[in-house]
Amino acid sequence: MTVLLCALAFLSLRAWPAPPGAPIRSQHERLSAGTEESLADVSEEVRLGRDVAARLLLRFGPCGRPALARYVDLVGRSLAENSSRPELSMHFVLLDSEEAATFAAPGGYVLITRGALESMRDEAELAGVLAHELSHVTRRHLGAELDRRGNSMERVSGLLRLLGTSPDAKHVALADRAEQSLDILLKSGLPREAEAQADRDAVMLSALTGYDPSGLQRWLERRSGLKDAKASALDRTHPPVRDRVGWIKDAIAQNGLEGRRLAAPLGRFWEAVNGPARPGE
Amino acid sequence: MKSVIAGFILATAGAFWPAGLRAEPILPWPTNLPTPSVYYVQSLKVQVRSGPSFSAPVLGTAGRGERLFSFSETGGWVKVWYKWREGYVPAIVLAMHPPFPKAGVAKAATESPRQLARRRLSAVSATPERGPARPDQSRPPADEKAAYAALERAEALGATPEELARFMAAPAR
Numbered sequence: 539m540t541v542l543l544c545a546l547a548f549l550s551l552r553a554w555p556a557p558p559g560a561p562i563r564s565q566h567e568r569l570s571a572g573t574e575e576s577l578a579d580v581s582e583e584v585r586l587g588r589d590v591a592a593r594l595l596l597r598f599g600p601c602g603r604p605a606l607a608r609y610v611d612l613v614g615r616s617l618a619e620n621s622s623r624p625e626l627s628m629h630f631v632l633l634d635s636e637e638a639a640t641f642a643a644p645g646g647y648v649l650i651t652r653g654a655l656e657s658m659r660d661e662a663e664l665a666g667v668l669a670h671e672l673s674h675v676t677r678r679h680l681g682a683e684l685d686r687r688g689n690s691m692e693r694v695s696g697l698l699r700l701l702g703t704s705p706d707a708k709h710v711a712l713a714d715r716a717e718q719s720l721d722i723l724l725k726s727g728l729p730r731e732a733e734a735q736a737d738r739d740a741v742m743l744s745a746l747t748g749y750d751p752s753g754l755q756r757w758l759e760r761r762s763g764l765k766d767a768k769a770s771a772l773d774r775t776h777p778p779v780r781d782r783v784g785w786i787k788d789a790i791a792q793n794g795l796e797g798r799r800l801a802a803p804l805g806r807f808w809e810a811v812n813g814p815a816r817p818g819e
Numbered sequence: 820m821k822s823v824i825a826g827f828i829l830a831t832a833g834a835f836w837p838a839g840l841r842a843e844p845i846l847p848w849p850t851n852l853p854t855p856s857v858y859y860v861q862s863l864k865v866q867v868r869s870g871p872s873f874s875a876p877v878l879g880t881a882g883r884g885e886r887l888f889s890f891s892e893t894g895g896w897v898k899v900w901y902k903w904r905e906g907y908v909p910a911i912v913l914a915m916h917p918p919f920p921k922a923g924v925a926k927a928a929t930e931s932p933r934q935l936a937r938r939r940l941s942a943v944s945a946t947p948e949r950g951p952a953r954p955d956q957s958r959p960p961a962d963e964k965a966a967y968a969a970l971e972r973a974e975a976l977g978a979t980p981e982e983l984a985r986f987m988a989a990p991a992r
Contacts, residue, residue: 580919592965600969604976611977612986619863619987622912624883625919631973713964742895742911745873746862792894794872 580625580645583681587645589716590680590723591631594641594649598633601652607632609810613661614648614668620746623676630668638761639772640667641723642674644681654772655811658757662802665744666754673739679732683722684715686729727775734777734785741789750802751795755786855888858897862912871896871907878906884918 601607607630614630621628626646633639638654648671658664674680722728741751761772762779776782790796860881868875871893878901881887887899887908896907978986 588967588970589965592967592970595969595973596964596966600966600973607973607976608978608982612983615978615983616987619983620865620912622861622914624861625921627921629974629977631970716965738895739911742909746865746909746912794870794874798873 583678584626584645586681586712586715586719587643587647587675589712590641590643590719591629591647591649593716593720594633594643594723595631598635598649598651601632601634603632603652606652606655606810609806610650610655610664610668613664614672617665617669617672617743617747618646620743621672621676626675628672628675640671642671642680643719643723644675644678646675648672648675657761658807658811659760660753660802660804661807662744662750662753662800663757664753664807665747665749666740666751667757669740669743669747670736670754672743673736674728674732677732677735677739679728679736680719680722683728683732684718687718723775725775730777733782737782737785738789741786741795742793745793745795745798745800748801750800751790752786753802755783755790758782758786855890855900856915858887858889858899858908858913858915859917860885860887860908860912861914861918865908865912867899867901867906867908869904869906871898875907878902878904881908886917887913 610632611630615628618626618628623646628646628648631647631649632655633649633651635651636653637651638657639651640654641649643649648668650667650671654667655664658667727733737754740754744751744753758779773779860883862883864880864882866877867879867881869878870876881901887897887901889897889899891898892910893907895910897910897913899906899908
């Protein structure tokens with residue numbers, strides 16, 4: 539009897555966790571098998587992102603204010619701690635341009651101009667803008683758009699097979715994708731759905747990090763009132779402000795964020811942008 | 820003890836039984852129940868709430884890499900089982916795989932085209948039997964379309980993990 543009871547106990551130990559775990563384990567196995575492949579994809583993504591970021595830096599120039607660049611990096615990386623891509627080392631780069639513009643390059647590169655920063659009023663606005671770009675990075679919006687245009691990794695791989703796998707051949711394929719990426723970022727922009735998703739994500743990411751989720755909305759509304767706003771690449775490549783404000787307001791309402799008091803730090807933002815206040819000011 | 824060993828042998832004997840004669844496993848998972856999806860927390864930490872809203876009470880905090888079982892998703896929130904209760908987590912911080920490591924990615928991806936060209940040149944100089952390098956191989960190509968040096972300087976300006984921890988812990992002012 540004891541033998542039978544022990545046999546039953548062992549069988550139940552084997553059988554009980556197995557059925558609910560079976561799909562989980564198979565999913566886990568599939569993911570484990572795909573991990574190396576996924577990491578190789580991520581490496582390619584980072585390589586492309588570095589190339590795009592370096593091209594944008596050449597176009598706009600780096601901003602020579604290390605303290606301000608470090609502050610932007612701190613705000614961006616505190617948001618990135620709540621992102622869904624911990625495998626990416628996020629870099630927030632400050633560009634030297636008076637034009638208000640922000641860019642998301644693949645692989646963790648977010649670039650923002652000095653002009654955009656100087657048109658903001660507090661840290662929550664900066665966080666909202668960076669969170670929007672961070673969403674483009676984590677959701678691989680640029681990569682999806684390149685694939686949609688036919689410059690997919692499969693095509694690049696085919697090209698590499700034709701040219702051989704020398705560093706030069708890889709460089710040519712990478713440069714091709716980087717040029718198209720720049721065209722999207724500076725001229726045609728991402729699809730409307732991607733922008734709507736990034737605005738909704740910006741609300742969530744800001745709230746998760748403890749920032750006022752309406753920061754992006756406030757900045758967009760104020761910028762839309764400026765006379766020269768239409769000249770900016772930001773407006774050429776993004777949907778109309780009225781639509782974007784609508785998406786943001788919907789996200790705030792749907793996620794129970796209306797009327798909630800979250801941080802919009804002013805002091806350290808002004809210190810970073812304008813330098814420490816002098817006595818008597 | 821003998822009974823335990825005998826029971827173990829009896830229980831595992833089925834594994835060596837011819838496949839055609841093997842019976843259906845006992846205690847099967849009911850087929851009418853939905854299969855749970857498994858999610859892993861990707862953010863540093865996330866509050867699990869009792870409803871799909873930031874205004875819902877907080878049930879607890881889940882950390883990076885924590886596994887959560889879910890049966891449904893609603894409006895950007897994933898309904899999960901958390902400490903034997905129903906909870907909600909923003910979908911934006913979850914993925915269906917454990918968090919990937921950072922180091923392997925960074926190492927594989929930090930070589931610029933210039934560095935690649937240098938590496939190729941060093942390989943050329945290490946094989947004198949191939950003869951002298953062609954004129955076009957004599958120096959790394961000057962990539963006039965990208966500012967890699969400026970990017971490296973900008974990357975170096977980034978805050979250290981300690982500075983980031985201090986910044987995140989500091990009260991907003």
